[in-house]
Amino acid sequence: MAEYQTHEHEVLVIGAGGAGLRAAIEASALGAKVAVVCKSLLGKAHTVMAEGGIAAALANVDDRDNWKVHFADTMRGGQYLNNPRMAQLHAQEAPARVRELEAWGALFDRTPDGRILQRNFGGHKYPRLAHVGDRTGLEMIRTLQDHGIHRGIDFFMECTVLRLLKDGGRIAGAFAYDRERGFFHLFRAPAIVLATGGAGRAYQITSNSWEYTGDGLALAYEAGATLMDMEFVQFHPTGMVWPPSVRGILVTEGVRGEGGILLNKDGRRFLFDDIPENYRAQTADNEEEGWRYTQGDKNARRPPELLTRDHVARCIVREIREGRGSPHGGVFLDISWIKRKLPNAAEYIKRKLPSMYHQFKQLADIDITAEPMEVGPTTHYMMGGVRVNAETQMSDVPGLFAAGECAAGLHGANRLGGNSLSDLLVFGKRAGEYAARFAQQSRPATPDPEEVEAVARQALAPFESYSGDNPYQVQRELQEVMQNWVGIVRREEELHRALEALGRLKERAKRASVTGNREYNPGWHTALDLHSLLVVSEAIARSAIERKESRGAHFRDDYPSQDPAFGRVNVVVRKGADGTMQVTREPLPPMPAELQQIIEEMK
Amino acid sequence: MAKATFRIWRGDAKGGRFEDYTTEVVPGMVVLDAIHEIQATQANDLAVRWNCKAGKCGSCSAEINGLPRLMCMTRLSQLSLDKPVTVEPMRSFPLIKDLATDLSWNFRLKGSIKPFKPRPPDAPDGTWRMDQADVDRVQEFRKCIECFLCQDVCHVLRDHQLFDEFIGPRFLVHAASLEMHPLDIEDRREELRKAQGIGYCNITKCCTKVCPEEIKITDNAIIPLKERVVDQFYDPLARLLRVFRGNRSG
Ligand SMILES: Cc1cc2nc3c(=O)[nH]c(=O)nc-3n(C[C@H](O)[C@H](O)[C@H](O)COP(=O)(O)OP(=O)(O)OC[C@H]3O[C@@H](n4cnc5c(N)ncnc54)[C@H](O)[C@@H]3O)c2cc1C
Ligand code: SF4
Ligand code: SF4
Ligand code: FES
Numbered sequence: 001m002a003e004y005q006t007h008e009h010e011v012l013v014i015g016a017g018g019a020g021l022r023a024a025i026e027a028s029a030l031g032a033k034v035a036v037v038c039k040s041l042l043g044k045a046h047t048v049m050a051e052g053g054i055a056a057a058l059a060n061v062d063d064r065d066n067w068k069v070h071f072a073d074t075m076r077g078g079q080y081l082n083n084p085r086m087a088q089l090h091a092q093e094a095p096a097r098v099r100e101l102e103a104w105g106a107l108f109d110r111t112p113d114g115r116i117l118q119r120n121f122g123g124h125k126y127p128r129l130a131h132v133g134d135r136t137g138l139e140m141i142r143t144l145q146d147h148g149i150h151r152g153i154d155f156f157m158e159c160t161v162l163r164l165l166k167d168g169g170r171i172a173g174a175f176a177y178d179r180e181r182g183f184f185h186l187f188r189a190p191a192i193v194l195a196t197g198g199a200g201r202a203y204q205i206t207s208n209s210w211e212y213t214g215d216g217l218a219l220a221y222e223a224g225a226t227l228m229d230m231e232f233v234q235f236h237p238t239g240m241v242w243p244p245s246v247r248g249i250l251v252t253e254g255v256r257g258e259g260g261i262l263l264n265k266d267g268r269r270f271l272f273d274d275i276p277e278n279y280r281a282q283t284a285d286n287e288e289e290g291w292r293y294t295q296g297d298k299n300a301r302r303p304p305e306l307l308t309r310d311h312v313a314r315c316i317v318r319e320i321r322e323g324r325g326s327p328h329g330g331v332f333l334d335i336s337w338i339k340r341k342l343p344n345a346a347e348y349i350k351r352k353l354p355s356m357y358h359q360f361k362q363l364a365d366i367d368i369t370a371e372p373m374e375v376g377p378t379t380h381y382m383m384g385g386v387r388v389n390a391e392t393q394m395s396d397v398p399g400l401f402a403a404g405e406c407a408a409g410l411h412g413a414n415r416l417g418g419n420s421l422s423d424l425l426v427f428g429k430r431a432g433e434y435a436a437r438f439a440q441q442s443r444p445a446t447p448d449p450e451e452v453e454a455v456a457r458q459a460l461a462p463f464e465s466y467s468g469d470n471p472y473q474v475q476r477e478l479q480e481v482m483q484n485w486v487g488i489v490r491r492e493e494e495l496h497r498a499l500e501a502l503g504r505l506k507e508r509a510k511r512a513s514v515t516g517n518r519e520y521n522p523g524w525h526t527a528l529d530l531h532s533l534l535v536v537s538e539a540i541a542r543s544a545i546e547r548k549e550s551r552g553a554h555f556r557d558d559y560p561s562q563d564p565a566f567g568r569v570n571v572v573v574r575k576g577a578d579g580t581m582q583v584t585r586e587p588l589p590p591m592p593a594e595l596q597q598i599i600e601e602m603k
Numbered sequence: 604m605a606k607a608t609f610r611i612w613r614g615d616a617k618g619g620r621f622e623d624y625t626t627e628v629v630p631g632m633v634v635l636d637a638i639h640e641i642q643a644t645q646a647n648d649l650a651v652r653w654n655c656k657a658g659k660c661g662s663c664s665a666e667i668n669g670l671p672r673l674m675c676m677t678r679l680s681q682l683s684l685d686k687p688v689t690v691e692p693m694r695s696f697p698l699i700k701d702l703a704t705d706l707s708w709n710f711r712l713k714g715s716i717k718p719f720k721p722r723p724p725d726a727p728d729g730t731w732r733m734d735q736a737d738v739d740r741v742q743e744f745r746k747c748i749e750c751f752l753c754q755d756v757c758h759v760l761r762d763h764q765l766f767d768e769f770i771g772p773r774f775l776v777h778a779a780s781l782e783m784h785p786l787d788i789e790d791r792r793e794e795l796r797k798a799q800g801i802g803y804c805n806i807t808k809c810c811t812k813v814c815p816e817e818i819k820i821t822d823n824a825i826i827p828l829k830e831r832v833v834d835q836f837y838d839p840l841a842r843l844l845r846v847f848r849g850n851r852s853g
Contacts, residue, residue, distance in 0.1 A: 040652070042710060043749055044660045099730055105719035105784065107738050107745060114732030132742065138659065139745060149710075150718045157710070180699050209654040243631020249657050359657055362676055364631065472643035516648030519615060520700040523647025 002456030004175075004184035009035040009154070010439035011432070012174060012189035014161050014216065017045035018137075018421060019404025020195030021144035022097075022428030023435065027193075028151045032436035035154040035187060037176060039211045042157055043145050046197050046209065046405075047424065050137025051252035051355065053119055053129025054425070055418030056094035060111055061118040062126040062298060067091040069125050071595070072602035074419060076278065077123040077308050078383075078412020079552045079562075081229065081570060081588065084595045085390035086410045090419070090426050097425035098130050106143040108132055120257040120294060122306045123416040125282065127296070134252050134355050140421060159185060161215065162528065163455045164192065164223040164400065165447035171223070171399030172445035175455045179525060182518025184456055188447065191439040193393075193431045194220060194386060194402040195424075199536045201475075201529075203379035204483040207239055207250040213529040214536030216406035220386045221535055225395040227573040228408040230536075231543035231554045232383035234415055235488050237262075237312040239378025241330035246363045248378040251333065251356060253417045255373075256305040258352050259294040260335035261287075262316070263372065264324040270331075271304035271315055278603075279307055291341060310414045310553045313377040317488055320376065330376035336369055345369065377488060381420065383411045383553060384543070387572065390589075393431035399438060399445070403431035413552020462527040463518075468511035471527035478505050478533055486541050491557045495545045502541065506534050542583045543571045607684040609637055611649070612691040615700045623687055628679055634690060635663050635674035638702070650701035658815060661748030664755065665702050666691045671752040671813045693755040709751055712770055716778055717794070721786040737785040744780035744824055746816045749773065753810035753820060759803045769800035772810035772820045779824035782831065792832045801825070801832055 011027040013020045016038035028034045038045060057070040070091035075082055098116065102108065108130050109117040118127040132139040149155070158179040165173045165186075173188040196216025200208025221227055238251040256262075264270050275283050283304055284290040290303025305312065316331050326332055335353070339345035346369035350357050353368070360366040360373060386395050386402035388409060393401045404424045411419065462471070485498035509530040514523040549563035550556050569585040576582040605628045610621045624641045635653055642649040654660040656675045663674040668682065668689055682688050696704035725731045753772040759765050770778075778795060781787050795801045808821045818824070 040654055040662065041706065044654045044662050046654075048660050048748075049655045049657070102731065103721060103724075103729075105721070105781075105787075107733075107742055107784070110733055110735040110738055114734060115730065132745075135659070135746065138748065142745065146713070146718065149714045155710075180703070180705075209656070209660075211654065244629050245631045245633060245636045246656075355659065362658070363633070363678070470643075470647060472647065476643070514647060520650035520703050521648040522642060522650060526647075 002184060002453055004186045004452070004456065006186045006188060007035060007154070009033050009187065009189045011191045011193065011435045012037070012187045013193045013195060013432075014174065015045065015195030015197060015404070015406075016042055016155070017047035017195060017197055017404060018140055018144060018424030019428035019431070020045075020193065021141070021148050022425050023193045023195060023403055023432030024153050025144065025148050025151060026429045026432030027436040028153050030433060030436040032439055035156060035189070037156040037159045037161060037187070039160045039179070040158065042155060043141055045141065046212065047137045047141045047421070049207075049250070050140070050421055051134040051250065052121060052254040052257070053131030053136045053418050054094070054098055054140065054421040055121070055124060055128050055416065056098045056130055056422055057091060057128060058095050058098065058116060058118060058130065060115045061296070065126040065128060068598045069602060070094070070128065072599055073124055074410070074416060075412070075599055077414050077416040079414060080412065080567060081552070082412035083390050083409035083589055084591050085589065086427075088595060089390060090410055090423060093426045094422040097422065097429065101140065101143050101425070104143050104147040106139050108139070119254065120302065120306060121417040122253055122256070122312070123308045124418065129418040131254070133351070134254050134353050136421065156185065160525065160528070161219060162459055164219050165451060166223060166397070167445040167447065169398060170445060171397060172447040175452055177459060180520055182521065184459075186447065186452060189439070190442040190445045191399050191401065191435040193435050194400065194406050195404045195428065195431070196406045198382040198405045199533070200379045200382070202479065202482045202533055202537045202540070203487070204479040205239065205248040206379040207236060207248055208379065213532045214382070215529070215532040216402065217385055217539070218532035218535040220395060220397070220400065220402065221539070221573070221575055223397050223400060224575065225397045225400060226387040227384060227539055228387040228570050229384035229412070229543075230539040230573055231547050231571060232413050232552055233379060233540060234309060234381035234383060234553050235313045235377040236380035237309055237316050237377055238333055238375040240364065241374050241376045242328035243364060249359070249363070250378065250380065251373060251375050252353070255333060255335050255353060255356060257294065258335065258349070259291060259338045260305065260333055261303070261337060262305050262312070263332040263334055264319045265326055266324060270319050270324070271307065271312065274315055275304055275307070276311055283307065308414055308416065313488060314555060316377060326374045328374055330374040332372040333375045334372035336371055381405065381415055383413065383415055384408050384540075391430070392434035393427055394434060394438070399442065401431040401435045403427040413554065459528060462512055462514040462524060465511050465513040468513035469508045471512040471514065471523055471530060474505055474509050474512055474530055475526060475533065478502070478530075478537060481505070482537055482540070486537070486544060489555050489557050490544050492545060495541050498541045499538065502534060502538050509534060538581055539573045542581055543573060546571045546583050546585065605684070607637065607679060608687040609641065610687040610689045611638070611641070611701070613649070613701055614698070616698050619698075621689065628684065632679045633675055634667055634677045634679065634688065637679065638674060638690065650699065650703040652703055659748060661750030664693055664750045664752050666693060671755045673750060673752070673815050676815060693751065695755045695761040696751075706751060708766060709749070709754065709773065712774055713777065715798075716770075716774060716781070717789050717791050719781055719784065719787055720789040722788045731786055733785045741780050741783050741785070743818055744776050744783075746818060747773065747776055748816060750815060752813045752815065756809045756813050758807065758809065765800065765803060769803045772804075772825065774799070775801065775804070775828060776818060776820055776824045779828050782828060795828060796832045801829060
């Protein structure tokens with residue numbers, strides 16, 4: 001018999017990033033008894049690292065902005081694979097969610113007349129990102145955390161969920177282990193909100209931390225939910241490339257929003273060479289106009305550096321492949337050039353981008369006010385995730401909700417910068433609200449004790465395996481496979497090769513061995529995370545094979561153009577009755593006529 | 604390739620010892636990279652916290668060659684590699700295992716500080732107007748990444764163990780961020796003086812020296828708070844300081 005502590009709640013929130021905290025606050029405001037569990041300490045989730053800002057059509061800086069423009073930008077950025085209803089709700093509700101943060105104590109940068117300041121970002125027509133220098137995520141998570149701890153929510157920090165438990169067809173709870181002591185916990189709850197973030201650890205070069213092994217996606221998949229858009233992994237165009245130890249660490253798009261330009265080794269602004277057709281009308285065709293845009297000239301069009309991330313990342317890869325990269329295999333990102341335009345440029349840069357200044361100074365010996373940075377693409381964000389209902393965020397499994405990065409639908413084939421933080425707030429709130437309602441209307445649900453036993457046994461298996469692989473080694477090899485064969489540029493044969501390699505790694509992961517005991521043992525934790533990484537990696541590779549075209553973040557060398565037939569479907573993944581992964585194409589949700597009209601008007 | 608030796612604390616609440624591990628040094632490496640390499644290849648069960656690897660989350664606090672620092676922001680090029688680099692957990696908190704300490708006291712404490720309470724909105728649409736200059740002052744405090752290095756180094760906690768009487772620099776910064784928030788109308792002075800023990804701070808500034816966010820904890824948060832409290836109550840040191848500072852500026 002496994003030993004575990006049992007806890008009873010109405011709503012269990014898995015994850016304490018922006019989405020999880022916002023969901024928990026909402027559920028508890030509706031009177032539900034709520035628990036939050038997270039893998040790290042409170043306030044350390046990925047949300048804390050977000051830099052650039054929160055997208056919301058507040059229209060404080062440019063009064064031409066409104067939800068319709070934000071909606072149309074989001075759809076265009078997502079290449080129209082987005083769930084239109086989600087994109088609509090997101091654009092409509094984001095401003096209220098941002099103002100609410102202010103009412104809870106967040107302090108955003110201000111406009112001269114004292115309102116919330118907004119900055120430019122890729123793919124957003126008007127300055128739209130509410131921000132705090134380049135540490136917006138810290139402000140957001142701390143505000144939610146400090147608000148949340150006074151609401152009677154039970155927090156279980158450093159506690160990792162291993163399995164969702166069901167009673168018949170619906171959710172009944174979750175089984176978890178606590179990192180610090182290695183104890184097991186059984187959480188009983190009729191409603192669960194997944195807010196587990198992304199899966200960037202599936203790749204070698206990533207801006208993501210150890211937590212992002214795609215647990216939420218794997219948990220939902222195993223519980224019978226549908227995953228969608230898994231082929232769309234966002235590679236952020238600007239990660240650090242040098243020195244080796246910082247490879248992948250993010251350089252915020254805010255650098256380009258403030259006037260930073262991308263150059264190849266010949267000093268050429270190569271993004272002017274390739275402006276996609278659907279953005280041509282909105283993009284500057286000369287450097288002067290681009291600069292005026294970043295300085296707030298409403299008659300200027302945006303510089304090509306602020307095109308969507310998928311496009312910018314691919315142009316960077318092209319420059320590097322064709323031998324025009326920087327010494328360490330990236331390209332140059334230069335903000336220091338603005339000294340030719342502004343009298344006190346160095347001060348301006350330090351004030352607007354303090355943590356970038358700090359990061360390069362301390363980690364790379366580079367003074368960004370005086371010299372260019374070297375940057376290259378880094379794995380950043382998962383557009384795909386758990387398929388949910390647009391209004392309620394409930395998945396196909398009754399009682400299982402998902403919000404934030406682990407949910408799919410809002411971003412389609414490519415996410416716009418700043419649209420994640422707003423996503424967390426809008427849909428975190430909705431998930432919390434509907435989860436509380438669902439719980440309050442449901443009969444008690446009881447997890448199956450035998451299943452609980454089985455999960456506990458499986459979790460302890462690595463301690464009994466004596467001659468298996470080192471789990472870190474398996475993880476490294478998985479990351480290599482994904483980086484090399486399921487990366488920015490994909491080919492069918494390589495994707496198949498990746499699948500074969502993942503199959504072999506799956507066998508090795510089952511036999512991974514760990515040393516030491518159950519107390520705070522990262523080797524054990526890494527071994528347990530492998531399952532999620534493998535499920536997610538397989539889903540990405542299979543979905544990438546299924547989508548035989550190039551669109552948004554998914555680029556196929558063997559099918560380099562868009563195919564209208566694929567513009568009408570989402571690729572979805574489910575666990576089949578025989579336990580294997582099933583991949584199918586399903587038609588997009590219908591586009592309401594009034595939304596179609598907005599899209600046409602804004603084209 | 605060059606190598607370096609790390610003398611890492613291994614053990615738990617029951618006891619422990621330093622162990623030496625040698626690993627290769629690559630350009631730009633930080634202490635956390637070395638710890639990760641050792642963990643992945645030589646000591647899979649080495650307990651360590653980290654998240655962002657960029658000085659943004661405050662997870663990787665430790666004492667490196669005796670100095671409280673973030674492991675992810677400490678470059679090996681700043682250290683002498685001729686002798687082993689010692690890496691040990693923050694010593695003011697109870698040890699869980701290796702480099703991971705029990706920080707729960709900090710999280711409990713925060714819940715005991717009165718939350719933000721704004722004045723009524725300034726505009727009919729429910730929003731407020733604030734000047735950047737007023738916001739700047741508090742944004743300094745809100746940069747805090749909760750690494751708790753300041754708590755680790757403060758002698759009131761570290762040497763005198765006054766965990767029940769004193770909330771420590773981190774939470775004085777937190778209280779300052781609320782008290783000086785342009786919109787906040789709550790009054791926290793009484794608790795600051797009594798339960799939260801602001802009087803125990805004797806302005807040694809050790810906390811300010813270790814803060815990775817370069818928050819001027821003592822000058823900008825604690826001293827102004829002491830002054831506020833003194834307006835209401837009597838704190839000899841703060842009164843003296845005020846006279847001092849008053850004289851200098853006047
Ligand atoms: C460096 C960086 C900069 C960014 N900048 C921006 C930006 O400027 N604007 C923007 O909009 N977006 C930005 N993003 C993206 C955005 O920050 C993330 O997408 C977003 O924060 C995800 O939030 P979340 O609430 O969904 O999950 P996260 O904040 O990722 O939190 C996930 C939570 O789930 C928990 N969890 C995971 N698995 C388990 C499990 N098995 N058991 C228990 N708990 C679990 C984790 O511990 C964590 O608490 C940035 C991302 C990065 C990495
Ligand atoms: S200044 Fe005060 S709070 Fe800071 S270390 Fe010294 S005694 Fe502690
Ligand atoms: S005030 Fe500075 S040292 Fe203290 S917890 Fe915050 S960031 Fe760390
Ligand atoms: S890992 Fe985040 S501060 Fe060091």
